[in-house]
Amino acid sequence: MLMVDAGDLFGRRSKDEKHQTEFLCEMTADLGYDGIGLGERDLNYGLSFLHEMIEKHSLPFTNANVFEVETGKLILPEYLIVERNGITYGLVSVLDPALKIITMTADEANFTVADPVATLRELLPRMRKEVDCIVLLGHLGENNTEPLIKEVKGIDLSITGHTYRSLQTERVIDDTAVFAATHEGRYVGRGNLFIEEGTGRVMAIDVAVTSLDAAIDSDPEMQSKVDQFNADLVLFKEAKRQAYPRTLGSDKERYLGERSCMACHDEAWQTYLTSSHRTAFSTLRAKGQSNEPECLSCHTTGYMYKNGYSESSRTSLQNVQCEACHGYGSQHARDGKWVAQAKDSCVICHDQENSPNFDYATYWEKIKH
Secondary structure, eight states: OOOEEOSOOSOOSSHHHHHHHHHHHHHHHHHTOSEEEOOGGGGTTOHHHHHHHHHHHTOOEEOSSEEETTTOSBSSOSOEEEEETTEEEEEEEEEOTTSOOOOSSSOGGGEEEOOHHHHHHHHHHHHHTTOSEEEEEEESHHHHHHHHHHHSOOOOEEEEOSOSOOOOSOEEETTEEEEOOOTTTTEEEEEEEEEOTTTOOEEEEEEEEEEOSTTSOOOHHHHHHHHHHHHHHHHHHHHHHHTSOSOBSOTTOOOOOHHHHHTTOHHHHHHHHTSGGGGHHHHHHHHTOTTOHHHHHHHBSSTTBTTSOBTTBOGGGBSOOHHHHHOOGGGOOSSSHHHHHHHHHHHHHSOTTTOTTOOHHHHHHHHOO
16 A cells, blocks of 8 residues: 655644644554645644654655745655555655745745746656656645646656545546545545556556545544543643733723724824734734734733733724723823833733844834824
């Protein structure tokens, strides 16, 4: 058996999903994959986390066209070689450059994705000197897989990643056999290949795709591990929220919202309209962090204060509004205390971990009012 996956093993960008991905990597290692292609989601938690999972669980990730900008080097092995029953297989993966890489730790500018066609045209002749059969783990989606196969000769088997449609029967494009089982591990695809001895040429194929639904009995040992993880996940989520208790302030005070300030403080309001503070929550949403207590405490107004922003209500308190720095609107002061309080509040969020280059004088110029 040759067991492969075309990418997107990792979960969405959130602390909960990252925790779940660690467990998923551990379980995937037990299944004994021969090769895993790189999907854009596999960089959701940054390159160092991907490498950590690879090293910890011996996960056979590969990719031939994603480079780290800083070093100019491929982030994963260019290809893998696996031998089965006298046939030598070369496993190679490419990622669609149109798929956005956004991580929880950096932005997509940290990586550059080379053209898949140009990459494979240069690479496949080199691989062919070492292997009998070339297997593409293409994270390209269905629409981009067929044009690539027609442009690049020499691919024997192609596994389609980033797709939402399984291929239930044999499909051959030119001389390439194409397979697909859809997302999130909901299906497993099987292809029985009859391969010519000595050449590695595929002579015939028998395909089946199985839905891993309730009709499939769970493995008792695996189910036990999943049940234990789910119980631990509840505790993990509770611990995260408890680290940011809503105990500050007073039940008697209220946040009035940014538009309450607008009527009397027009000059300050105009400055606020163009500041990054007003789009702080959008930044979280783009990164998939809009439910993380650690992030909400600094990207919303009053998260750790009574009557402040909460995940279940008060969407009017999204972003770093005036009261995030100055305090409850119901405590509005006109004796200068609000100004001093706002200055002191900066370093609560602009700390060494989250804003290591923070300098009050420099940053004040960005929001001066």
